Amino acid sequence: MKNLKILIIGGGIGGLTSAIALRRGGHDVTVIEKDPEWSVYGVGIIQQANVIRAMAELDLVDDYMAAGVPFNKVAIHAPDGTMVAEVPMPRLVEGYPASMGIGRPALHKILGDRTIASGADVRLGVTASNIDDRGDCVSVSFSDGDEGVFDIVIGADGVYSDTRAVIMPEDAGPEFTGQSVWRYNFSRPADLDALHVYNGPIGAGLVPINEDLMYLYLTTPEPDNPRYEKDCLAENMCEKMRSHSAQAIREMADDITDNEGVVYRPLEGMMLRGDWHSGRVVLLGDAVHATTPHLGQGAGLAIEDSIVLADELGKHDTLEAAFKAFRDRRFERCRYIVDKSLEICRGQLGKGPPVDNAEATADMFKLVAQPI
Ligand SMILES: Cc1cc2nc3c(=O)[nH]c(=O)nc-3n(C[C@H](O)[C@H](O)[C@H](O)COP(=O)(O)OP(=O)(O)OC[C@H]3O[C@@H](n4cnc5c(N)ncnc54)[C@H](O)[C@@H]3O)c2cc1C
Structure with a gap:
């Protein structure tokens, strides 16, 4: 499908990378973000080789490298501080490091600037007050009194997704x-x-x-x-x-x-185990798979979702087929990260068997090295 008119709800990591990927596919994109300041908090984020690969795919990797710090291993310490293992991280893009640490504001600026430069319409301090899927289009009323008609609505509005609550009201949400x-x-x-x-x-x-x-x-x-x-x-x-x-x-x-x-x-964690869409409205990122940060992969998964959704929309003639293919490509990787991260968390809390961190990290690297 080409030239779709797409509304993205949420101007965070998933929403912005979706906007960039979809503009590259030639679609008409509007992003609404509820925070009028479009701000993010000031600490940082770990991004691993699969994210560097995804950033290369989005043609963002050089800006991104310039704003963060590369590293190539994880040093694992016992509770008393003794270093017990150094797990090398795999490199997936030739000429680039295995992993990055980057400030959240620095990452947000790179994604925000590129979204605007891509020609997407970004509207701040705006939410969707009504989403009406009419079968052949979605009619949306906005909190600023404006209205719009779209081919697709993407809910990239995070773990407490209002879009999820509209299309899947029975879902219990994060725990x-x-x-x-x-x-x-x-x-x-x-x-x-x-x-x-x-x-x-x-x-x-x-x-x-x-x-x-x-x-x-x-x-x-x-x-x-x-x-x-x-x-x-x-x-x-x-x-x-x-x-x-x-x-x-x-x-x-x-x-x-x-x-x-x-x-x-x-x-908190949550995983939507059923469909990730209803009609013309589809969810991605933390709105469908909010992982605890024990494997440092939540944002990476959201960025990969964005690339895969844009790719599947370009390959299919119907939205239903594209949304199903998107979920099929993403589900198992996301489920593994959410479940394994929770297992590590439960082990740390004494609510489950302790998980060997070095082994879990090495397994995660193997998994995310697979093509998306
Ligand atoms: C403590 C912690 C540490 C983490 N560390 C890492 C890490 O090191 N590496 C990593 O890869 N991941 C990490 N993550 C996960 C990562 O932050 C998330 O997976 C990622 O931010 C998800 O992106 P998203 O775009 O789906 O959601 P969000 O980043 O939550 O973005 C959602 C956006 O939607 C907006 N919004 C919400 N509701 C509405 C609405 N109704 N209308 C319009 N806009 C709306 C919000 O203001 C926000 O801008 C961590 C998470 C936590 C909690």
Whole structure:
């Protein structure tokens, strides 16, 4: 199918990479994003070889490399801080590294700039107040009073997707795991040239994101899902870090001073196991498969979804066939990442058998190295 008129709901990683891929396919694309500031929080993200391959496919890889830090291995540490394994990461694109750390704002800028340059119409501070699938088109009313008629609507509106709630009202949505994550940016030691993962009941990781910065993540059991007040976040994160079993992590606690810089998030997971579309409305990214971050693949999956959906739309004569083929190509990889990440999480919480992180990471690399 060619020259489709497409509405994308959500201007995050999945929505923007979809816009870029679909504009390359010649479609007419509108993106609506509910956040009028179009902002993202300031820590970073790990992106592995499959994402570098996907960025190359979208012709974004050089901008992307310039904004982040390459690395080629994961150093795995025992709870006491001893390094127990170095897992080499596979390279999938010749001449490029195996993995990247990048600040979320830097990634967002690259994707946002390219979306606008592609000719997509980006409308900020706007949501869909009504989505009416009429069979031969979708009529959408917007929160700013405007209306539009589209061939397809893509829900790329994240784990709490309003679009999912419209087309699959029976879906239960995400489930809290009992674990939360705390993140904070630190100065990057010059010799930090790998992703460092610390196992244990309180997990931790160090991720370089540019020449000067790295971020630290800390996963803590939070069985009652408490609400932490914004003006005590630094103090609470320091306290959690001081009880970490690795000295290297404990020693960083005193540098956490800015409540605004702490990003706290209860971890949730969900996987839509049935269809990913209804009629002319299709979902991708966290709206269908929100994984906990234990394998660092959530955004990678959303980016791959975008490429595959655009590809399948170009190959088929009907939307039904394209949407089915899209889900068939994506389901097993996404299911594996969501389920395995939850298994790691449950092992850390003592709710399931412990998972060998080095083995799980090596298996994940093998899986995501497969063509999409
Ligand atoms: C703690 C944590 C750490 C992570 N670390 C990594 C990592 O290291 N590597 C990795 O690959 N992945 C990681 N992820 C996962 C990654 O962040 C997500 O998988 C990715 O952001 C999903 O992209 P998305 O576009 O589907 O959703 P989102 O990024 O959530 O984007 C959704 C967008 O839709 C907008 N929106 C929502 N509702 C509406 C609406 N009704 N109308 C209009 N707009 C709307 C939102 O404002 C947002 O801009 C992590 C996730 C968490 C929670």
